[in-house]
Amino acid sequence: MYDTAIIGSGPAGLSAALNLKLHNKDIIWFGSAQLSDKVEKSEKIANYPGLGMISGTELNHRFAEQMAQMDLTLTDRMVTMILPMEESFQLLAENEIYEARTLLLAIGAVTAKGFPGEQEFLGRGVSYCATCDGFLYKGKTIAVYCQDRRYEHEVEYLAELAEKVYLYMPYKDSELNLPNVERLQMPIKEVRGGMKVTELQLTDGTTVSIDGLFCLRNAVAPGTLLPGLSMDGPHITVNRQMETNLPGCFAAGDCTGRPYQIAKAVGEGNVAAHSILAYLSR
Numbered sequence: 001m002y003d004t005a006i007i008g009s010g011p012a013g014l015s016a017a018l019n020l021k022l023h024n025k026d027i028i029w030f031g032s033a034q035l036s037d038k039v040e041k042s043e044k045i046a047n048y049p050g051l052g053m054i055s056g057t058e059l060n061h062r063f064a065e066q067m068a069q070m071d072l073t074l075t076d077r078m079v080t081m082i083l084p085m086e087e088s089f090q091l092l093a094e095n096e097i098y099e100a101r102t103l104l105l106a107i108g109a110v111t112a113k114g115f116p117g118e119q120e121f122l123g124r125g126v127s128y129c130a131t132c133d134g135f136l137y138k139g140k141t142i143a144v145y146c147q148d149r150r151y152e153h154e155v156e157y158l159a160e161l162a163e164k165v166y167l168y169m170p171y172k173d174s175e176l177n178l179p180n181v182e183r184l185q186m187p188i189k190e191v192r193g194g195m196k197v198t199e200l201q202l203t204d205g206t207t208v209s210i211d212g213l214f215c216l217r218n219a220v221a222p223g224t225l226l227p228g229l230s231m232d233g234p235h236i237t238v239n240r241q242m243e244t245n246l247p248g249c250f251a252a253g254d255c256t257g258r259p260y261q262i263a264k265a266v267g268e269g270n271v272a273a274h275s276i277l278a279y280l281s282r
Contacts, residue, residue, distance in 0.1 A: 001099050002028045004276055005091055007079050008106030010036035011262045012253030014063055014072075015269025016104050016276070021070050023277055028098055030091075032150075033076045035060045037218075038108065038254075039262065048263055059262075080128040082226040084246055095131045102248045102276045105226070105236060106269060109254040110219045115145075117191035118215065119224060125197025125212045128220055130154035133212075134161050140211040143168070143200055145188060151216035152176050158214060166200070166208050184208070222255060232257070242272035250275055 004020055006013050009031025017029050034040065042056030051059070067073075077093040082103065091098045118126055127133040134157060143166040146155050152174065159165050159178045167176075168184040186202040191213060193199065200208045223231050230237040230245035235257040242250045252268035254260045 001088065001101065002026050003100065003280055004028075004102045004104060005089065005098060005100035006030065006104045006106060007091075008104075008108060008253065008255075009033075009074055010039065010106060010108055010253055010265060011063070012265040012269035012272070013104070013106035014067070015266040016106065016252060016273040017072050018066070018070060019270055019273035020276065021072055023273075025277070025280070028075055028100065029072065030075050030077055030079050030093060033074055035063055036108075039063075045262065047261070078129075079225070080132070080220060084226070084228065084249070087248075089248065092129070092132065094129065102279055103226075103250065104269075104272055104276065105222060105244075105249070105251040105255055106253045106265075106272075107219050107222065107225075107255050109260060110221050110234065114215070114221060114224070115188050115191050117193075118213075121191055121193055121197045121213075122224065124195065125193060125210075126191060127212065127214050128217070130158050130214055130216065133214075134158050137162050137212050139163050141209065142166070142212045142214060143184075143188070143208060143210045144214045145216065147171075147217045149174065154214075154216055155181070166210065222251075240271075241275040242268055243275060248279060 003025040004027045006017055006029045020027050039056045040060050045054050079091050079093045081092040083090040088099050088101050089103045138161045140162055141164040142162045144155050146169050159181050165181045166184050167181050168188055186204045188200050189203045190201040191197055197213055222236050223229055236244060236251040236255050238244055238251050238256050242252050244251055250272040252272040253265035
């Protein structure tokens with residue numbers, strides 16, 4: 001049982017992790033070992049106090065140096081489901097269960113709303129975790145939406161299980177080439193079915209018959225990740241203490257709304273950490 005589980009390795013997650021570490025809390029921190037892709041791609045950052053003009057690559061490098069100094073480590077696993085318990089939270093990450101007394105969502109601005117029908121068929125043919133649910137589709141026909149190259153190993157795993165895989169990637173230059181994998185040339189428009197998923201409609205109007213769909217994205221929409229979480233459009237609803245509507249659950253950074261600024265995310269991560277400390281002390 002951890003004191004806190006942090007999801008997200010951007011500035012908000014780092015700020016909270018640093019503060020909780022300084023207070024000797026036992027944390028597990030989920031996120032990419034490459035830290036924030038948004039920060040990394042920032043050509044110049046001019047409004048972070050004390051650093052002057054700095055590139056996103058350099059700022060991420062400084063973040064990584066500070067993590068090493070503080071002996072902070074990241075668990076590079078994708079959290080696909082969170083279950084609120086009476087006095088804790090259970091997190092599912094690549095077929096492993098973790099438990100923490102408090103939770104901080106620092107997952108950034110999740111812009112992808114998912115495909116029409118995706119939410120309705122979650123658990124009825126739609127999955128976000130290849131290692132969790134892949135065995136259910138042994139010898140069957142599935143579709144995979146792979147958002148990023150970092151998930152191509154999961155596509156390979158699914159191809160070993162399924163008889164046929166329809167694959168759509170929104171990026172180019174993939175070298176993935178497997179005999180039972182057919183690349184879809186048109187994007188997915190809608191997920192359809194009855195009691196379970198039966199087909200995909202593509203943007204050109206054609207349909208593909210499937211037994212299941214795996215959506216491998218960099219983030220799961222907050223409301224899908226944690227059922228019962230109060231949302232304001234695409235953003236998580238919080239108060240000034242960064243508390244959500246669920247006791248013990250906090251949120252910070254871009255996922256709580258504009259402005260999408262590094263300085264704002266760092267400040268909210270700090271506030272969330274101190275709110276978590278107060279919650280744990282009670």
